[in-house]
Amino acid sequence: MDFFCSTVGRRLAHFLSARVEVRTIAPATSSSLLLSCLIPGDVILVEGNTRISGAIRYLTQSTWSHAALFVGDHVAGRPRAFVEADLVEGVRIAGADQFEGLNTRICRPVGLTDGDRTRLCQFAISRVGQQYDLRNIIDLARYLLPTPPVPQRFRRKLLALGSGSPTRAICSTLIALAFQEIGYPILPGVHREKAGVPGCDACFDEILSVRHHSLFVPRDFDVSPYFAIVKPTIEVGFDYLTLMWEVADARSSAQEVEAMVVAPRCADPHTVDHERPVLHARTSCCEPEDPERPAGRRLI
Structure with missing residues (x-):
């Protein structure tokens, strides 16, 4: 039975990872321009062009279907490298050419110390080679429909349902774990408690609570108030007066x-x-x- 599930699961994974034509109005950023603006610790969001990308975008109500962590030169023999989780190959090292021709966005954590930046990258690199169990056919089958017939308020919860190994590969579990390792927030829960300041009834402290790493999706880095959005075109010196129309x-x-x-x-x-x-x-x-x-x- 395990052999059957593993075989079917692997075939499903290959089918879902196959590339398809994706129409987008957003211009793609060249890999050279992308690399010129990145620093280790940056998260790059990708509008993917695989079969599974459409389902993820629909369920998360977002443009982004994939995320990768830029680790720079921390990998021996692989300068300017990324760490990403792939459904078929597991956690792997990738180059910028992996995102050539695709719409991308750079999300940058703010104020990281050099020590935490190194720890962040090393944590992700230490997971390279980790494989995902593809025997969970039910977990994979939910992505066969590009637009699953699920009410809007339940779409994100569908990703968390079961939290099988394939879903952890698809979503941003690896990157979320890396940032939680250094105590950097992405989209924490927030509740208020009275500060206990004498004579100040309106004083409150905001207490952050950590969300489970399996519940994060690529768009969370985009909407997070703790990540800056970096636009390569602007970073290299944009001047509208020099444009040729x-x-x-x-x-x-x-x-x-x-x-x-x-x-x-x-x-x-x-x-x-x-x-x-x-x-x-x-x-x-x-x-x-x-x-x-x-x-x-x-x-x-």
């Missing part, structure tokens, strides 16, 4: 305007500013009236 064809622009619904008053020819370029459009007010045509706006 494509000039639209005047004829096609005029045709687009001509197709609009237009019915202004006819301009007085004596008050027209002939120095200012005017984009003309056909209007009903400047044509002979048709008694059978209703007054007002008309479609051309």
Whole structure:
């Protein structure tokens, strides 16, 4: 039975990890530009292009379906490396080329000490080679539908349901564990307690509680108030004055305007500013009236 479940589970994992075409309006960041802005400890979120990515984006109501931790040069022989959890291969070292052509976002923890940054990276690296048990077929099967028919309020809970080994590989369990190891918050629970300050009834302390690491998803790093969002285009020195814009064809622009619904008053020819370029459009007010045509706006 174990052999059967393992075989079916592995085939399911390969099927879900297969790449598919994904349409997105967000431009991809080149790997060279991405690497120029990263420092060890950064979390990179990815809009994945595999079958399972669609289900994760739907269930988490987010653009992001995958997360990886940048560990820099902490891996011998692998400069500028990432640590990520893969459904089939387990925890592995990856290069920036893994995310080439994909929409990404950099989430940066703020104020990390050098010691904690090293501990964070070493913790993730120590998990490299860890495999995930793919015998949990039920845990894998939930991702076969790109848009599972689940009410919105239960979608995130579906990821936590069972918390099987494959789901821990798919979600951000590894990275969440690494940050919890150094005591850095992602999205902790917050409750307030009276501070006990004499004469101050309105004084409260905010107490943070640690969420279980299996409940984290990639979008949590994006919405976390403790991570800064780094935009590579801006970091390298963005100047809108240096941009080169494509000039639209005047004829096609005029045709687009001509197709609009237009019915202004006819301009007085004596008050027209002939120095200012005017984009003309056909209007009903400047044509002979048709008694059978209703007054007002008309479609051309």
